[in-house]
Amino acid sequence: MTKLKTMMQSTLVVVLMVMMSANVQAQAPELSDAEIASVAVVANKIDVNYAKIALKKSNNSVVREFANTMIKDHNKIIQLAVDLVTELHVTPKDNAVSQSLKKQAVKTEKMLNSKTGSDFDEAYVKNEVAYHGAVINAVKNVLIPQADNAQLKALLQTAAPILSTHLSHAKMTLKALQK
Amino acid sequence: MKRVKQLAIVSFVVLGGVLLAGCQNKPKQVDQVQSPEKVQRHIPQTDTVRIVRMKFVPDTVRVQLGDTLVFINNGIVMHNVVQYPDQKWKSPLLHSGDVWKYVPEKKGRYFCSIHKVMRGYIIIE
Numbered sequence: 135m136t137k138l139k140t141m142m143q144s145t146l147v148v149v150l151m152v153m154m155s156a157n158v159q160a161q162a163p164e165l166s167d168a169e170i171a172s173v174a175v176v177a178n179k180i181d182v183n184y185a186k187i188a189l190k191k192s193n194n195s196v197v198r199e200f201a202n203t204m205i206k207d208h209n210k211i212i213q214l215a216v217d218l219v220t221e222l223h224v225t226p227k228d229n230a231v232s233q234s235l236k237k238q239a240v241k242t243e244k245m246l247n248s249k250t251g252s253d254f255d256e257a258y259v260k261n262e263v264a265y266h267g268a269v270i271n272a273v274k275n276v277l278i279p280q281a282d283n284a285q286l287k288a289l290l291q292t293a294a295p296i297l298s299t300h301l302s303h304a305k306m307t308l309k310a311l312q313k
Numbered sequence: 314m315k316r317v318k319q320l321a322i323v324s325f326v327v328l329g330g331v332l333l334a335g336c337q338n339k340p341k342q343v344d345q346v347q348s349p350e351k352v353q354r355h356i357p358q359t360d361t362v363r364i365v366r367m368k369f370v371p372d373t374v375r376v377q378l379g380d381t382l383v384f385i386n387n388g389i390v391m392h393n394v395v396q397y398p399d400q401k402w403k404s405p406l407l408h409s410g411d412v413w414k415y416v417p418e419k420k421g422r423y424f425c426s427i428h429k430v431m432r433g434y435i436i437i438e
Contacts, residue, residue, distance in 0.1 A: 206391060
């Protein structure tokens with residue numbers, strides 16, 4: 135549990151520090167809607183990729199079921215985000231936050247790919263708990279408050295309970311694995 | 314003779330009246346045992362459960378036998394409605410906007426087997 139908490143805290147710290155470091159006055163950086171859209175799409179794509187690794191490496195039916203749900207749900211959110219930015223004629227803009235998320239994801243994927251069997255299953259699900267926890271905090275405390283466009287804000291507000299349910303589902307799955 | 318005739322007519326009228334009154338007062342066996350107005354019959358109702366923001370709303374429904382539950386997916390991701398825990402009955406996959414009707418036969422719990430933390434309960438009154 136301590137290791138999980140450390141993982142979650144370090145992921146959150148990375149995300150929030152990157153968000154804060156862009157502004158010399160040490161306030162949360164102001165992200166434009168184009169940047170927020172980029173962060174939203176990248177964050178969802180990262181979890182889809184983690185789930186694809188799980189489907190490649192795990193033989194556990196509960197883990198595979200969870201991974202399939204992650205792929206379906208996060209791809210749906212990506213689709214809605216892309217449809218929205220297309221409608222609004224906004225091009226998602228890469229930024230320090232989305233770049234940091236991608237950089238961290240490369241490290242995590244390397245870690246997951248190095249594991250096998252039940253070690254992999256536990257590492258994958260623990261990472262899902264940590265990752266969803268960090269993204270929920272970022273969405274609620276930074277992305278939603280900073281979104282200017284009402285439709286973008288509404289989409290993020292719709293995504294929030296999906297992420298919370300994923301977090302609860304990941305915790306339930308982790309408990310089942312650790313029995 | 315005239316008096317006898319009058320008496321006969323009066324008697325006939327009285328007798329006829331008594332007979333008529335008797336017929337009207339005769340209890341109707343069928344009504345006493347099974348009056349349609351007195352039997353309380355439940356008219357089947359329809360109740361709606363919305364799937365919204367990753368919850369079944371309301372999460373507990375009270376219905377009577379014969380009632381129909383209408384599940385509507387008002388969310389953006391796919392869900393289903395499945396008896397918990399044995400999956401004795403289940404809905405098809407419900408995309409956003411899909412509707413599914415179910416007539417419960419027993420009380421019990423159900424869940425979304427895609428998002429296993431989503432739970433609901435049916436009470437049969």
